[in-house]
Amino acid sequence: MPESVLFRGARVVDPASGTDEVADLLVDGGVIAPSPGPAATMLDCDGLVLAPGLVDLHAHLRQPGREDKETVESGCRAAALGGFTAVASMANTDPVADNAALIHEVLELARAAGTCDVFPVGAITRGLGGEEMAELGEMVDAGVRLFSDDGRSVPNARLLRNALTYVRAFEGVVIAEHCEDASLAEGGQMHEGLTSSSLGLAGQPREAEEVVVARDLAIARLTGGRLHLCHLSSAGSAELVRRAKAEGLRVTAEVTPHHLVLSEEDLLTYDTNMKTNPPLRSGEDRRGLRAALGDGTIDAVATDHAPHAVEEKEAEFDQAPFGTIGLETALAAVLTHLVEPGELTLARAIDALSTAPARILGAGDHGGPIAPGRPANLVVFDSSAEWAVEPPFASKSRNSAFLGRRLRGRVVHTMLRGELVVADGKAQR
Amino acid sequence: MNRHLLSIHDLSAEEVVRILDTAESFREVGTRVIKKVPALRGRTVVNLFYENSTRTRISFELAAKRLSADVINFSTGGSSVSKGESLKDTALTLQAMGADAIVIRHSSSGAPLTLTRWVRGSVLNAGDGTHEHPTQALLDLYTMRDRLGRLEGLRVAIVGDVLHSRVARSLSFALVKMGAEVTLVGPPTLIPPDAAAWGVQVSHDIGAVLPKLDVCYMLRVQRERQRQQYFPSVREYARLFGLSRERAGLLPDRALVMHPGPMNRGVEIDSDVADLPRAAIEEQVTNGIAVRMSLLFILLGGSGSQEDEQEAGAVRLPEEVPAGA
Numbered sequence A: 001m002p003e004s005v006l007f008r009g010a011r012v013v014d015p016a017s018g019t020d021e022v023a024d025l026l027v028d029g030g031v032i033a034p035s036p037g038p039a040a041t042m043l044d045c046d047g048l049v050l051a052p053g054l055v056d057l058h059a060h061l062r063q064p065g066r067e068d069k070e071t072v073e074s075g076c077r078a079a080a081l082g083g084f085t086a087v088a089s090m091a092n093t094d095p096v097a098d099n100a101a102l103i104h105e106v107l108e109l110a111r112a113a114g115t116c117d118v119f120p121v122g123a124i125t126r127g128l129g130g131e132e133m134a135e136l137g138e139m140v141d142a143g144v145r146l147f148s149d150d151g152r153s154v155p156n157a158r159l160l161r162n163a164l165t166y167v168r169a170f171e172g173v174v175i176a177e178h179c180e181d182a183s184l185a186e187g188g189q190m191h192e193g194l195t196s197s198s199l200g201l202a203g204q205p206r207e208a209e210e211v212v213v214a215r216d217l218a219i220a221r222l223t224g225g226r227l228h229l230c231h232l233s234s235a236g237s238a239e240l241v242r243r244a245k246a247e248g249l250r251v252t253a254e255v256t257p258h259h260l261v262l263s264e265e266d267l268l269t270y271d272t273n274m275k276t277n278p279p280l281r282s283g284e285d286r287r288g289l290r291a292a293l294g295d296g297t298i299d300a301v302a303t304d305h306a307p308h309a310v311e312e313k314e315a316e317f318d319q320a321p322f323g324t325i326g327l328e329t330a331l332a333a334v335l336t337h338l339v340e341p342g343e344l345t346l347a348r349a350i351d352a353l354s355t356a357p358a359r360i361l362g363a364g365d366h367g368g369p370i371a372p373g374r375p376a377n378l379v380v381f382d383s384s385a386e387w388a389v390e391p392p393f394a395s396k397s398r399n400s401a402f403l404g405r406r407l408r409g410r411v412v413h414t415m416l417r418g419e420l421v422v423a424d425g426k427a428q429r
Numbered sequence B: 001m002n003r004h005l006l007s008i009h010d011l012s013a014e015e016v017v018r019i020l021d022t023a024e025s026f027r028e029v030g031t032r033v034i035k036k037v038p039a040l041r042g043r044t045v046v047n048l049f050y051e052n053s054t055r056t057r058i059s060f061e062l063a064a065k066r067l068s069a070d071v072i073n074f075s076t077g078g079s080s081v082s083k084g085e086s087l088k089d090t091a092l093t094l095q096a097m098g099a100d101a102i103v104i105r106h107s108s109s110g111a112p113l114t115l116t117r118w119v120r121g122s123v124l125n126a127g128d129g130t131h132e133h134p135t136q137a138l139l140d141l142y143t144m145r146d147r148l149g150r151l152e153g154l155r156v157a158i159v160g161d162v163l164h165s166r167v168a169r170s171l172s173f174a175l176v177k178m179g180a181e182v183t184l185v186g187p188p189t190l191i192p193p194d195a196a197a198w199g200v201q202v203s204h205d206i207g208a209v210l211p212k213l214d215v216c217y218m219l220r221v222q223r224e225r226q227r228q229q230y231f232p233s234v235r236e237y238a239r240l241f242g243l244s245r246e247r248a249g250l251l252p253d254r255a256l257v258m259h260p261g262p263m264n265r266g267v268e269i270d271s272d273v274a275d276l277p278r279a280a281i282e283e284q285v286t287n288g289i290a291v292r293m294s295l296l297f298i299l300l301g302g303s304g305s306q307e308d309e310q311e312a313g314a315v316r317l318p319e320e321v322p323a324g325a
Helices: A074-080 A099-114 A136-142 A157-169 A195-199 A206-224 A235-247 A255-261 A282-293 A328-338 A345-361 B013-031 B052-067 B085-096 B111-115 B136-150 B168-177 B205-212 B234-241 B281-300 B306-312
Strands: A005-014 A017-030 A043-046 A049-052 A054-059 A086-090 A115-120 A146-148 A174-177 A228-229 A251-255 A376-390 A407-417 A419-423 B044-051 B072-075 B101-107 B122-128 B155-159 B181-185 B200-203 B215-218 B256-258
Touching: A005 A345, A005 A376, A017 A054, A017 B256, A043 A376, A049 A251, A054 A074, A054 A328, A054 A376, A074 A086, A074 A099, A074 B122, A086 A376, A115 A146, A146 A195, A157 A174, A157 A206, A157 A228, A174 A195, A206 A228, A206 A235, A235 A251, A235 A282, A251 A282, A251 A345, A255 A282, A255 A328, A328 A345, A328 A376, A328 A407, A328 B122, A328 B168, A328 B200, B013 B052, B013 B136, B013 B168, B044 B052, B052 B072, B052 B085, B052 B101, B052 B122, B052 B136, B052 B281, B072 B111, B085 B101, B085 B111, B101 B136, B101 B281, B111 B122, B122 B136, B122 B281, B122 B306, B136 B168, B136 B215, B136 B281, B168 B181, B181 B205, B200 B205
Parallel strands: A005 A043, A005 A049, A054 A086, A086 A115, A146 A174, A174 A228, A228 A251, B044 B072, B044 B101, B101 B122, B155 B181, B155 B215, B181 B200, B215 B256
Antiparallel strands: A005 A017, A049 A376, A376 A407, A407 A419
């Protein structure tokens, strides 16, 4: 049982209870105590923010299969250093997480790491092949709450219809879609527009995403199934979700920090760390995404943490893989580029990074409320501390789209069920 | 001027003029019995070709040899590249061997820029993917100026598969920079999105454009584009966008016909048209050597040690070319 910890004088921001006040908070026996009191460890939190631990709906931990890029252990450490207490790990491992045995394996690796709760995402289709439904029920029994063929859409609309219908048998289970029309996006290295035309890179238009968003929303209407849309990148996609929500469809959506902060013009130097899928889009799309996050159309910020080997990224642009790491920069990117300029309130930022994704994931122990008897999954951060994004990272990879930039907002402590897994900015395991 | 030539955007209008003027002096070298000057004696130029392009490679090779540089041809077939060596490792190897300039042709857009991260010598883009082919654009500008006496105000149409053409990109950027009026002509599927933002006009009606032109620049159309459904058939493409004999008759008397080669006679250009006196296609090839000599000479500074240049941070442009040196 972890020892007691008293957080003194922190600004407690807890969207689940609507709290935003300076207070002392005692953690004892792994849970929030009813009232402050003496503790074995006292942490001065003057000027720091205390919030429910962050929750990431979208990380690629690469194990099993590409342990050279990331392992569950290294990914969990990166997550903890980024302030996350829960992470959903994507199914596109090798072998694919399309069966209960592999789900158990990932959960076991996470338990052994002990620095962050992992919620394995199960594949919707066997081997991510897009043809046959995987044994979703078996994986639900193993603990899966979110299913996704992330990396591609379920290509067959009828199969998606059946999956969304089938999971209605299971309480709280969500089908998450990566929205990309394969034929429109084929060969596309970046967003299609003036920048791609000038750079001579094949583009993928925003419509490659939007047509699938529209299709999926129609199928959600047809089935009444619970749909989540991953890493939206275009203002038009957000607008489709806005209308679907107004109509009452059971849909949620996420956006990544890099789509909120960067744009196609950042690719002018062919920097492969900026090569992501979906691609960084126009400034107008970025504005639309920020507005949609602010008004709740987009529920959550998710990292799409996608580690890749140095030699893979140090290549010709069209030969480099898609993806950026994000666990260690997500909070700071949102604080620096959205909260500090006043585009997003701190409470809404915490909501999008913790409370909302916890609700989508069914991660009841995470995301607040910070209330007596609740598991102490918490983050404490300094929103004014400036730092440079540069190696070494806790992640085994270093392909960050924010590499070389300065961000403000540094995680000081991360607590998982009463244990300080990060203390004074250092991982404890 | 920059140490490298990666894109037309690296050059100012004044630098373009200096490159063309320097080429003018070098063109005379090609007419001599002994076609050689000692300007780059002892310097090493590597032709790093990841794509087959005999014409461009030979042009660069001749340019370097006429300047007395040592030339090494490094092509993908039969080299370590075919064993899977990365661009980075190839670059580091060439660097270690002391290459003063690397002329790179690569199928990936941006590869020359990526290469500059790993080498100290000058990098010349000899065509990268569907991005740019700046030396082709410069030799085209040279040819236009030579034949028509000016660049400013010239009305030029670039006709064909602009979307996939590095020549069209570099040439558009260069002509706009020099004050010419550019119209891109082709089926809407083969015009890049937002191309109008380059400062050019776009048309899908070649017949309407031809009577107002000073230069009609035809691009090669690959049959592969039919398979990719950019147009329904080569026959239809030729009928709608090819420069037929009748269409060529719509051109003003003094107007030039140009093509970067290799031509698909009978597709984008009628065989007869390619052989008309108004066609400057062979001159383009001849001028290419002089323009590439000019570029190598300017980028490598002609003389002086590499260390000096590193310290200076930029290559000195010679005041004048040693005529007949």
